[in-house]
Structures are given as C-alpha cells and as structure tokens.
Amino acid sequence: MNPYIQYMYSYPHKTAYRPLTGIHLSDYISVMAGKGHGLYLHIPFCQSKCGYCNLFSVTGIEQDEVDRYLDTIERQSRQYQEILESVQTEFSELVLGGGTPLFLTERQLGRTFDILEKHFRFSPKRGLIVETAPNQTTTEKLEILKQAGVSRVSMGIQSFSDRELTALKRQHTAQKARAALELIKAYDFSCVNVDFIYGIPGQTETSLLDSLKEALRFEPEEIFLYPLYVKHGVRMEREGVVLEPESAFVQYRVASDFLRAEGYRQDSMRRFVHQKTARIFSECGFGTSIGLGCGGRSYLGELHFCSPYAITRSACIEHLKEYETTMDFMEIKHGILLSEEEQKRRYIIRHLFIRPGLEQNRYRELFGKDVLEEFPVLREWIEQGFIVQQSDLDAKIYFALTDAGLELSDYLGPQLISPKINQAMCEWSQCKLGFCTALQNS
Template sequence: DSYIDAIITQGRQMALAPAHWASFTVGGGTPLLLNIAQLEKLFFSVFDVLNVDWNIYKTIETSPTDTTAEKVALLNAFSVNRVSIGVQSFHDSELHTLHRRHNAASAHQALEWLKAGHFPSLNIDIIYGIPGQTHASLTESLHQALVYQPEELFLYPLYNMPRQENMHSYYVLARDLLRNAGYTQTSMRRFVLNPAPSAAAESCGFENSLALGAGGRSYLGNLHYCSPWSSNLQTSRKIIQAFIDSPDKTVINHGYLLPPDEMKRRFIIKNLFFWQGLSLSDYQQYFASDALRDFPDLERFIRQGYCYQNGSRLRLTETGMALSDCLAPVFVSPEVMLRENRQR
C-alpha cells in the first residue's frame, strides 16, 4: 500500500500541466501481484491525478501465478485492452531452471481465465535458449501457446543465465513455426496475428512516455531518464523503499538530454528494426539531413544483405531481422556506451 501511495504522490507531483494520454500500461511483469483493492486504488487514483481518459488503450502484464478469475473480472471492468502473460515455457523442468513460481498446469489455468475474459488482445511470452530446452520442447511450448490463439506472441532469448550454444537455430525454428501459423513478424521478438496495415507505414521515434514508480523509464522530448532497477530481490527492495521515502519524486538522478545526433540515432533504431523500416523521407523532414550520409553503416548493411531500399524506405531482410540484436548496437554512440559502462 505504501508503494502505491508513493506512485500516486509521484503522479500528483508530475501533473503540473495538462497532457493528452494515448495509452496506459501497468508493467513490471507482475503487477497482478497486487490484490483486488490495491489494483482498484492504483487504477482509480492514477487516472484521477493525471486526468486520464478511461477510454484510452490500456495494457497490463501478469504471470500465471498472479492471475485469478477475480482479477480477470476486474480487468474487464476496467476495460483493459491488452493483457500480456509471461508463460515462458509449458515444461515444468524448464520453468524450474528459470526459477519461475508457476508450472505448466497453472499457466494453462491462467490462460483459460484470460481467454474467457475476451480481451481484445492477448500476448504470450515464450523464452528460447533455456538450458535443457530442445527443439522438440520449444516446438511443443509454441503449439500449446497457439491453442489459445493469442493476438500477439513475443519470443525472448534467454538473458542473465547460461544458455544454449546454438541460439540462432531455436530462433529460426520458432520464427518459421509462427509464420506458418499465420503470424506476421513485426520485429525480431514480436509476432502478430492480423496486424493493422496502417501500422506498417507509420514512423515512430518521437513519442513521449512518462513512467511512474521504481525502475521506470521516461522519454519527454529529448529528455531521457530512468530510476534505478535491479533483478536482485534484496536490491529491488532497497530501491523500492528509497522511492517510497523520497519526498520529491520529480528529482531526476539518472537522465540525459539527447543532442540532435542522439535523436537521429534513436529514430533509426526505433524504425529500422521494426517491420515498417526506416523512412528516409521522414528522416529528411525531421532532421533536414540525409540518413545515408549521416550514417554510412546503412549503406554497408545494404551491401552485406542486412537491409534493402524500397523507394524511400530501408527495410531489414530476413537475415537482418534475425541479427537485430547484433546490428542495432552499431547505432549506439560512443558517448552513450561510455555512460552505460559507468552505470555497471
């Protein structure tokens, strides 16, 4: 309760000027850890202090362990549009390796409740590269996920643990399986059933986002800032307590005013590595400059077969999409790399 109160206080302190909100997301992986009363308090209070329209697009994340029929009913009452659930695997041995609290049976139960809720969009997260995972077990997990006909499915490579050596083969297997099941790949990780055609033509990169709470990351114009976070339980508790105790929750201790060059880099990363590709004409319009001249690596990617030019757009090839995690860091500046290394 004290953490929710702190989030509400932060929202009140940040709401100094009117704002138009396009969407609302409750993230962090496990917000349904909150009980019914806490969830109601969070939604009603944040929407009130920030003057958020209840009709905007609302997303929430959950885990199988935290999903109940009562909470699903509450999300329906809030008209939540999208629910994302971190299943990761339908094999108990793999879930044990990942130190997850749920098992396959509880994942199925949670998904049955969510499907009964008839949310406009259901997303299921699956991890590949888990120690002990085989091509056959990954295939089975994907087939079990597809039983629920999710509108989206995210494929995540395993992080922060020893993983399979031939990760690429797992990625290719999963990608091809989902494509054959009728899903469209919109990024290296995201697969969507019947995506809106208009979404493929829109450039992104200048959206403002305001995060409340510990571990949040915000973009306001060219100001990029975040609050501390950790995957370590004890450290996370200290971070949360520090957030609760801080009287002024508008103070930015970890931020960066992006100069024009960084804004260009962000625009390229946000667009080239998504299915719509990089609009060279939009880049010219926004920055009064030529992307191919500003970043010669784009021409190199074309020569090496990682992307291709179609009119005024650069789009990734199948190979380029598969190598997104290797190619995107090329556009990270030495300055940002230095800042990241200082934080480690």
C-alpha cells in the same frame, strides 16, 4: 559471429544514465502538451526472482509495503497532475508493467486504477495494457481489468515444459499457465500476447515447437520470442549459465518459420502478430511518455529519466526506500540528456528494427539530413543484404530489414550505439573488454 549481442528495445540503455542536477520536470513539460502521450506505471513486486531477470523487481514484500508504495504513487501522481493539467496532457495509452502488476490484491488493484483515473486525463479510446502472470491471474482480478477497460493483456509463459520452467527459476507450472490462459480467453480482451523464451538449458527445437503449438491452442493475437540473455547481475550468471548462440539461432529459425507458417506476420526479431489482428503502427521513436513508480522510465524529448538501474534485491530495496521518501517529484535526479546525435541514433534504432522500418523522408524532416549520409553503416547493410529500400502504398520509402537482417537484429542494433553510451554501459557492468571489443571479436 554471435547473433546475440544485445536487445535494443530502447536507447540509450538505463545503465548509461547518471545522476542529474538542476533539472526540473516543469522545464520539459511543454513536450507533454495536448494529446497522444503514454503513461507507464511500474509495479516492482514479484513472487520470486526469475533466474534471468534483469528488471527492477523485488520479492518477499508484505501487503502493507505495497500499500505504502501506492501511497507514494498517489503523491507522485498528484504532483504530476498539477503540471500536466497546465498543458492539457491527454494520454492515449496506459501500461501497467513490472514486476508483476497482478501481485497486487484486488483492493490494491482497484485503488491503483482509481488513482490513475483521478489524477490523469485519458482519451476515450485509450489503449490499456497490463502484464499478467500465471500464478496471479484470478477471475476476480481479471474482472477488475475488464471493468477498467483493459485492451491488451500480456503474459510471460516462457515455456510449457515444467523442466524448462524450473531451469529458468520460474515459479509457475505449465498447468498453471494453461489455466490462466483459459481464464484470460474467457474475458475476451482485444489482444492477448504471450511471451516465450528460447535458448533455455536443455531446450530442444522439438520442445520449443511443442510449447508454441500449445500456445496456438489459445489463439493469441501476438507471440513474442525472446532469446535467453543472461545479463550481468542476474542469478543465472552467478550459476554459470550462458546462452549457446549456435543452438539458439537454430531454434529461432525453426520457431519463426513455424509461426509464419501458422499465419503470424513477423514484425521484428521478437514480435509475431496474427494476420487477423489489425496492425496499429505508431511512430515509436519520438513518443513522449511519463513513468510512475520506482523503476518507471520517462521519455520527455531529449530528457530520459528514472530511478537508478538495479537488479539485485538489496539495490532495488534501497531505491524503493528512496522513492517512498521522496517528497518532491519535480526534481529530476537520475537520467540522461540526449544530444542531437544520440536522438538520431535512438530514432534509427527504434524504427529500423521493427517493420515497416525507417522512413527516409521522415528522418530528413526531423533532422534535415539524409540518413544514409549520416550513418554510412546503413549502406553497408544494404550491400550485405540486411536491409532493403522499399516503398509502401503511399509511396513512402522505407529502409526495412530483410529476413537475414531481422534474425541478426541483436547483432546489428548494438553497432548503432555511440562510443560515449557504450563506454557508460561498460562502466556500469565493469566490463573489462569494452563492448566494442567484444563485438569485434564475435
């Protein structure tokens, strides 16, 4: 069995999105009424493309091109503001992701926050999350983040071994990452999150542990451990790099045991939160969120949309140009409308794979049925020891992954993909086998 089939961080994947016609944002805006929504701004620029990167990001961009991008963000924000005001939308979370948000100059970063503050309404205690990067982290930029009220910074370190960073085609060095983390610590953000990768060519259990031990010197509140997926279309795929599942699985076990022994609570296959950190659990399956920028995704109930999925520079540039010439952001041209069945699958995927898990009665309230009756595969997973039924202090009953289920999240999760979505994803990647066949054979 291959434990590394697919990371199900959202559902359906963007590769299952298709062109849409006749859909207007105002038709769906009622789901954005009132408080508690998320706003995401995508900055799709990077210093260079990492070997494994399958995100919407472009390199070789000049400052005036970034300015043009921000002009478009402003136009999109103005148009969104008009309809969001009508339903008094208040955002409780703002995320600047990428790409590399700190690729922006100080002036551009300041302008970005000005645009957001001017056009959107935020709750006084909003969470503000920014993705940083070792090479772009400076005192001046951190000062801007601090003044903007950033509550959480996350940084992709990936490894403290220069040899492994080179294998990943990362531009930063281990020393640069250390210096950036020192700086970030000096600013005392409420939460610092660092990402690491395992399964890197040449990486050993010892070198992975060395990286994590070094990370702990900086006392991060959260650590994410990602297996090195080499997806269709990325540079490493062209170079013939593949994830070795057996050695990666051993590395995962060694690393997760280590982090748990060091006082980190494991909330998912990837996420480790230090026990001292207050747990903030929000129902993550049905949250509404608006995305700004090219590559930023919006979730408005049954409607999910964003620009077409792209990885290569030429495809990203093409969509970037389309974005910058868009005059009417109310017309939704690319995305997916989720049937009730797909919404159920999404709900299960978004809850089961992160602790405390999937709440049985909540599912019944939302969908009027028992989740075990609708998805018998969950019964099988109980029998196989991958999930357990357990109650919390409020006597709510959850289906929660056991440790055995947790480490197989990327094997179990894809089994919840519907045949229709699966086919659309396979069409995009021109997979000859079909994902289901690949899964059966694994």
